[in-house]
Amino acid sequence: MKYRIAEMTLDGFRGYRRATTVRLNKPLVILEGSNGSGKSSTANGPIFAIAGNDAARKDLGPVTIRERTKWQVKNRHAKDAAVRLTLADGAGARCIVARTGKTVTVDGKPGDPLAKLGVTMDTVVASIFNPQEAVRSIVVMEPRSRDALFTSLAGLDSVRRLEDALHVGQKSADALVESIARERRGIDDRIGAQVRIVQKQLQEREPKARNAGLSLDEAAVRQLANDVEAALRAFCESYGLERPTLPAGDLNEFVRAARAAIARLESANPLLQQQTALGGRLAELEGLLGDHERLAKQTADLAQQRVALQETNGLRGDVEAKRDRLHAEIEEADRQYAQAGSYHAMLGRALDYFQQLAGSRIACPLCRAQGVEIGHVREHLQSELHKAGLQPLQERLTDLRKEKLAAETVLWSFNELAQAEAAMSGRRAKLDERIIKAAGRSLAPTEDARRVLEALRDAAKAELAKVAGMLDERNKAIAAVRDRLEQAGLVSEILRLRELLERLDALPQSSEYAALKSVQSRAERLASLAAALVKGADAERRAGFDKAFSSNVMDVQANMARISARADLAGLTIDSTTWDVVVNGVPVTPTLNVGDVTAIALSLFCAMAKNAAHAAEFVILDDPSQNFDAGHKRGLAEVLADLARERQVIVTSTDSEFLDALKKAGTVQRQVVRFRPWDESRGIELEVGDAP
C-alpha cells in the first residue's frame, strides 16, 4: 500500500484556533500565503500526527532547528493539540491516523503510525519532510555541518546519534586512561622521591650509629632495649616511682612507649614543683625586704622634715599664736588707716579748691596768717597733706600681712607633713600584715622586721639550693636513661628506614603495583573498545551514506542539472570522508555559492523521496526556494512537478516568483491552498482552490 494525504483536520495545533479541515485532492499541493499565515504549521501537521513529540526533538535533522527546540504544538486556547490525517491509497483503501496530545490511534485503535507507514524518523527527515530550517542550515558550510546535513539527508540521523552517544562513552574512557596515566606518573615520582629521602636519612643516621659503636644485629638491638628498661627500672626504684610497663617485641613501639613514659614521669616531677614554689617564696621575701627598706627610708625623711620645720619656726602652737597676733595687729592698722584716710581726703578737696583760686590775698585756713598769697595756702596744704600721708601706715599694713602669710605657709607645711606621716603609718601597717603572713606568726614588739625577713629569705635560699641539687641529681639520672633510649631510637629509626627502603625497592614488583598496572591496561582496553565502537558507527554511517548516494546518484545529478545551470557541477558526487562535493575527483566545495549548496541538498532530498520504498507516498517541503535566483526557482519547480508524478508533493512558499513557476511547471494536476493573513482573534484561516 502507498498512502497519500487525502485530508487533514487540525485543531488547537499551533495557530489553529478551531477545527479546520484541509482536503488535498491533487498530486501537487501548493500552500501559499503571507508570513505567519499558517503555511508551516499546516506543513508540520502531518509530521506531528505521524511522529508526535519525536518530531520536536531538537537533535532531529542536520543542526539544531529553531522551530523544534521549543516547538509549541498546542496553542494557549486549546486543551490539547489534535491532528487527524486521512491517508488514502490509489485503490481506495483508507487509513486514519489521529493524534490528540500524547494519544495516537491508527484506524481508531492505539497504534504506531511510523510502523504503519514503514518509516523511521530517519526516513521522515531524509525523504518525507524538508523543513525550512534544514534548507537554511545548508548555509553553514563547516565540514561538521556538511557531515550532519548529508548524513541527515541520507536517512542516517540515528546512526549519527548513536555515534555521538558512543563518542561520549569513548571520551569518558579516554579521560580515565589519561587520568590513570597521570596518577601513575605521579605515584612513580612520589616513590622515587621517597626513596631519595629515605636514603638521605639513612646516610645521616648510620654514621652516628657507627660512631656510637651501636650494632644493628638482632641480639644487640634486644640488648639495647633491655638496657633502657633496666635503666628506667633503676631510676624508678631510686625515686620511689611506679615502673611503667613497656611493650616487648617491636623496637619502634618500645622506643615510642619509653619516650612517652619518661615524658609522663618528668611532667609529674615533684622536685620541679618544689623548685617553682620555693622560687616564688624567695621572690616574695625579697620583695618584702625591698618594701621594708623603702618604707624605713621614707619614714626617716619625714622625721627629718619635721625637725627642720620646728627648728626654723618653733612648734605648731607657737606659729598659730603668732598668726593670731598678726591678725589682730592688721585689724588695728586697718582701722587707723581708715581714719587717716578721711582727714587726707578733706585736705585734698581744699587743695583742689585753692588751686582754682588766683590773684587775691586771703587768710591761711591752717596757720591763720592774714593776707597771704594763694601760693602760700597751696604750699601749706601740700605740706600738711604730706604730714598726714598714708604711706607709712600702708607700708606697715603690707609688712603685717606678709608676716601673717609666712605664718600661714608654715602652718600649711605642718599640715602636709601630718598627712604624709598618717599615710606612712597606713602603709607601715599593711607591710606589717604581709610580713606577719610571710613569717607565719606575729612579731614581738622588740623584733626587728628586717632581720626576721632576712632570716626567712636565707632559709628559702638554702632550701632552693637543696632542691636544685636534688633536681640536678634526678636530671642526671633520667639523662642516663634518655641517652640509652636515644641510642635505641637511632637504631630503631635506622632499622625502620632500611625496611621502608626495601619495601619501596620491592614496590614495582608488588601485587599492589601489579593491580595498578592491571587497571591501567584494562582502562586502555576499554578505551580501545569504545574507540572501536565509535569507529564502527562512523564507518557504518559513511558506508550508509555512500550506499544511499550511489543508489540515487543519477536522480541527484539529473535534479541538479535542472535546478542549477552550472555545467561544471554535472556529475557531482559527495566524498563521505571529507563531506566535500566532488566533481571528477576534485573537491569543489570552496567554489559553491549558497544557492548551489541548497540545490545539491534539495537534489539529494528529492532523489531520496522519489526512490523511497516506504508506504508514505507524500513529500512535504517548507519554503524550499530560499537563496535561489529565478533560474534555480524554475528548475526546482520543474523537479517538484516531476516528483509529483510519482508522489504527492506538498510545498509551502511566500515567494511569488517560485509560486508562479510551481503553478506553471509540468503538466501535473495541482491544488492551491491559500491562507488568509494572520489574525490573532481568528487564528489560521484558509481558502482552498485549484490552479488553472
Place this chain on the structure above:
Amino acid sequence: MKELIEKLVLELPVPDREQAELRARLLRAVKDGAEAVQRELEAASRALQTEFEAAMKKIEEATR
C-alpha cells in the same frame, strides 16, 4: 538501529573474560538504545576508576 549496535558490539574483539563480560553487558544494553550503551561504557569507566583509586590507596599506604 538495534541491529546496527548489536553488529558493532558483536564485531568487538574479546581478548579476555573481562572484555567478554563487558561485551555481554553492552549487548544487553542494546535493546534500550544508544544512550544505554553509552551509559554502560561510562559505568565501566567509573568502575575502573574506583578500582584504580583503591589500588592507589594501597600503594600509598605501602610507601608510608
